[in-house]
Amino acid sequence: MTSSHRIAVIGGDGIGPEVTAEAVKVLEAASEATIEQTRYDLGAERYLATGEVLPDSVLEEIRTHDAILLGAVGGKPGDPNLPPGILERGLLLKLRFALDHYVNLRPSRIFPGVETPLSEAVLAKGDVDFVVVREGTEGPYTGNGGAVRVGTPHEIATEVSLNTAFGVERVVRDAFARAQARPRRKLTLVHKTNVLVHAGAVWSRVVGEVAQEFPDVEVDYLHVDAATIFLSTDPARFDVVVTDNLFGDIITDLAAAVTGGIGLAASGNVNPDRTAPSMFEPVHGSAPDIAGQQKADPTAAILSSALLLDHLGESDAAARVEKAVLSDLAERVPGTPRRTAEVGDAIASRL
Amino acid sequence: MTSSHRIAVIGGDGIGPEVTAEAVKVLEAASEATIEQTRYDLGAERYLATGEVLPDSVLEEIRTHDAILLGAVGGKPGDPNLPPGILERGLLLKLRFALDHYVNLRPSRIFPGVETPLSEAVLAKGDVDFVVVREGTEGPYTGNGGAVRVGTPHEIATEVSLNTAFGVERVVRDAFARAQARPRRKLTLVHKTNVLVHAGAVWSRVVGEVAQEFPDVEVDYLHVDAATIFLSTDPARFDVVVTDNLFGDIITDLAAAVTGGIGLAASGNVNPDRTAPSMFEPVHGSAPDIAGQQKADPTAAILSSALLLDHLGESDAAARVEKAVLSDLAERVPGTPRRTAEVGDAIASRL
Ligand SMILES: CC(C)[C@H](C(=O)O)[C@@H](O)C(=O)O
Ligand SMILES: CC(C)[C@H](C(=O)O)[C@@H](O)C(=O)O
Numbered sequence: 001m002t003s004s005h006r007i008a009v010i011g012g013d014g015i016g017p018e019v020t021a022e023a024v025k026v027l028e029a030a031s032e033a034t035i036e037q038t039r040y041d042l043g044a045e046r047y048l049a050t051g052e053v054l055p056d057s058v059l060e061e062i063r064t065h066d067a068i069l070l071g072a073v074g075g076k077p078g079d080p081n082l083p084p085g086i087l088e089r090g091l092l093l094k095l096r097f098a099l100d101h102y103v104n105l106r107p108s109r110i111f112p113g114v115e116t117p118l119s120e121a122v123l124a125k126g127d128v129d130f131v132v133v134r135e136g137t138e139g140p141y142t143g144n145g146g147a148v149r150v151g152t153p154h155e156i157a158t159e160v161s162l163n164t165a166f167g168v169e170r171v172v173r174d175a176f177a178r179a180q181a182r183p184r185r186k187l188t189l190v191h192k193t194n195v196l197v198h199a200g201a202v203w204s205r206v207v208g209e210v211a212q213e214f215p216d217v218e219v220d221y222l223h224v225d226a227a228t229i230f231l232s233t234d235p236a237r238f239d240v241v242v243t244d245n246l247f248g249d250i251i252t253d254l255a256a257a258v259t260g261g262i263g264l265a266a267s268g269n270v271n272p273d274r275t276a277p278s279m280f281e282p283v284h285g286s287a288p289d290i291a292g293q294q295k296a297d298p299t300a301a302i303l304s305s306a307l308l309l310d311h312l313g314e315s316d317a318a319a320r321v322e323k324a325v326l327s328d329l330a331e332r333v334p335g336t337p338r339r340t341a342e343v344g345d346a347i348a349s350r351l
Numbered sequence: 352m353t354s355s356h357r358i359a360v361i362g363g364d365g366i367g368p369e370v371t372a373e374a375v376k377v378l379e380a381a382s383e384a385t386i387e388q389t390r391y392d393l394g395a396e397r398y399l400a401t402g403e404v405l406p407d408s409v410l411e412e413i414r415t416h417d418a419i420l421l422g423a424v425g426g427k428p429g430d431p432n433l434p435p436g437i438l439e440r441g442l443l444l445k446l447r448f449a450l451d452h453y454v455n456l457r458p459s460r461i462f463p464g465v466e467t468p469l470s471e472a473v474l475a476k477g478d479v480d481f482v483v484v485r486e487g488t489e490g491p492y493t494g495n496g497g498a499v500r501v502g503t504p505h506e507i508a509t510e511v512s513l514n515t516a517f518g519v520e521r522v523v524r525d526a527f528a529r530a531q532a533r534p535r536r537k538l539t540l541v542h543k544t545n546v547l548v549h550a551g552a553v554w555s556r557v558v559g560e561v562a563q564e565f566p567d568v569e570v571d572y573l574h575v576d577a578a579t580i581f582l583s584t585d586p587a588r589f590d591v592v593v594t595d596n597l598f599g600d601i602i603t604d605l606a607a608a609v610t611g612g613i614g615l616a617a618s619g620n621v622n623p624d625r626t627a628p629s630m631f632e633p634v635h636g637s638a639p640d641i642a643g644q645q646k647a648d649p650t651a652a653i654l655s656s657a658l659l660l661d662h663l664g665e666s667d668a669a670a671r672v673e674k675a676v677l678s679d680l681a682e683r684v685p686g687t688p689r690r691t692a693e694v695g696d697a698i699a700s701r702l
Contacts, residue, residue: 074545077572083548084544084545084548084555085551088545088546117469117470117473117583118469118470119466119469119470122468140510140546140547141546145547145549145550149516150552153516153520154515154516155515155516156515157514157515157549157550157552158511158512158513158550159491159547160510160512161496161510161511161512162507162509164505164506164507164508165500165504165505165506166504169504193435194435195436195440195600196491196510197436197440198497198508198509198510199510200435201498201501201508202508224600225603225604225605226604226636228601228602228604228608229604229605229608232468232583232605232608232609246543246546249546249575250575250579250601251579252576253580254579254583256580257579257584261584262580285577
């Protein structure tokens with residue numbers, strides 16, 4: 001174990017800095033190593049003030065860290081000075097692509113005591129504990145698209161989904177390895193092979209091929225539309241899900257919602273080859289409407305720091321954070337909101 | 352009112368023919384007109400036997416009808432003789448495209464007495480009664496894509512989403528008109544404008560422009576990922592949703608699931624300009640595992656025939672079918688399954 005972790009901390013916009021502060025607090029309390037943070041002031045505010053999103057020099061500095069902790073990025077919806085995608089593509093997705101975060105890891109669990117939108121009958125079907133392995137560097141997220149006759153009645157716009165056997169294989173292999181390490185050893189491919197036949201063929205073929213290397217992992221397939229049905233009526237059915245970048249985006253928000261809300265959903269943008277630092281962030285957005293009011297639940301950010309610890313080899317510390325969060329969740333009193341920092345303090349004090 | 356409706360009936364595969372038979376039964380019982388059916392034997396079986404999916408001559412015959420009733424299309428999952436997409440693209444989507452079904456109408460309602468997967472707390476938020484207007488002729492559904500080095504580790508596959516101001520505007524205008532005719536007058540655009548920036552820009556712009564013509568309709572926007580959260584935690588929030596072909600596919604299955612299951616979800620593939628017959632079908636698939644066993648619930652097919660009646664100007668008959676379905680649903684005894692034909696008989700007998 002190294003005696004220090006150099007963490008790049010990007011609080012971002014809205015509630016991002018608040019929840020990230022609590023994640024750092026818990027990280028420091030849990031880790032056996034010294035946490036050396038470098039803070040990066042990136043996001044909507046910086047862009048609006050300077051026109052800069054992520055300068056190359058900053059990206060290169062960030063690259064020298066052991067890991068990245070990110071809060072949330074995104075300004076006020078509809079801000080005319082902030083065209084849609086500027087920050088997402090220029091910052092969040094740029095980091096994912098530049099640092100080759102091809103495994104976008106999104107665990108979903110119904111923690112004891114947590115309220116979910118599901119009925120008793122659905123919850124009675126079994127324990128819900130699955131992980132979505134979302135591809136992070138391909139699909140319709142590569143920025144491949146364009147438009148002609150923009151702003152006219154004759155406008156035509158395209159969006160291109162790029163899928164490579166190389167890119168699909170590496171994420172599928174990662175997902176199989178995760179499935180094999182879990183008790184149920186089940187992998188579900190989610191796609192839309194009956195309509196997106198070219199991309200679907202690559203995903204199906206590669207899953208079939210890699211499955212040969214993991215004969216003890218059970219494999220099944222769901223169309224993305226059917227997957228939303230099972231996520232809302234029988235989420236206990238899932239163990240490891242592997243899917244495309246866009247489908248993964250959609251089903252992980254749904255997965256977060258049905259397991260107790262995006263206030264609890266953590267994620268890792270992982271570079272399994274460790275050629276660049278991985279990045280950990282809550283699934284939720286920047287929620288500018290409640291920014292700066294200490295109203296946001298930092299649990300998702302804190303659970304993201306547990307994923308970070310695990311990635312840096314501190315699996316015991318990661319487990320301690322999870323346990324502290326579990327205890328905190330079990331003792332939450334519905335209808336009694338706590339300030340963001342109070343939640344962080346409560347979880348840190350249990351470590 | 353014409354004294355007869357010429358209906359092209361495509362039962363399709365799996366449970367398709369069974370549920371369609373009940374839909375026709377109810378159609379005949381409800382309509383003031385004579386129902387002249389022409390049955391078309393299309394789907395997996397015909398393809399496997401003859402290699403034919405939808406011959407041009409059959410398409411031209413179908414085109415002469417007043418409307419189309421479709422059951423479901425799709426063979427056994429994984430059948431090696433049935434490559435993914437052959438039937439979907441060759442039959443179902445071919446009909447939607449050839450007959451210019453640009454409004455894919457998918458109402459969602461929680462009917463009294465129907466079990467849903469949602470908790471009491473979610474259901475207490477309000478009545479759930481919304482309609483998704485899914486674009487039906489563009490987006491990633493046009494078959495625009497391809498692959499090179501197929502089957503090799505160097506395979507690259509693309510899928511192209513096509514979006515035109517023309518195509519977006521006509522469906523958006525239809526959705527606004529529907530919103531205006533409903534008591535709440537609310538329209539939600541669902542897209543992913545922060546990532547699919549080119550397509551997203553067309554949708555956002557056109558919604559903004561058409562909104563000027565409907566000043567009494569309230570407009571809001573949700574990213575598709577966030578929409579899945581609201582659909583599962585607060586579906587009462589929605590009135591009319593307008594969205595892209597693929598997002599519509601995904602969120603309408605979710606909408607069906609949270610409102611009581613795809614056994615109840617009806618849909619219309621509508622050509623509002625009436626340059627070709629519209630097509631009505633349940634949202635569910637062919638469920639080959641229970642085919643021919645009279646186990647399928649025909650309610651979605653029957654509700655689709657109500658949409659058909661409404662489209663052909665028989666709004667009273669449509670309302671009668673809906674009312675009969677409502678009464679039937681309210682009297683269903685959980686745990687006491689009825690045969691497909693029994694459900695159809697029960698509903699028809701109430702007319
Ligand atoms: C903000 C956006 C670009 C991002 C995505 O679509 O990946 C977010 O929704 C997420 O899931 O991390
Ligand atoms: C079968 C498939 C092509 C179809 C679609 O994706 O549109 C279906 O899922 C639907 O929603 O009608």
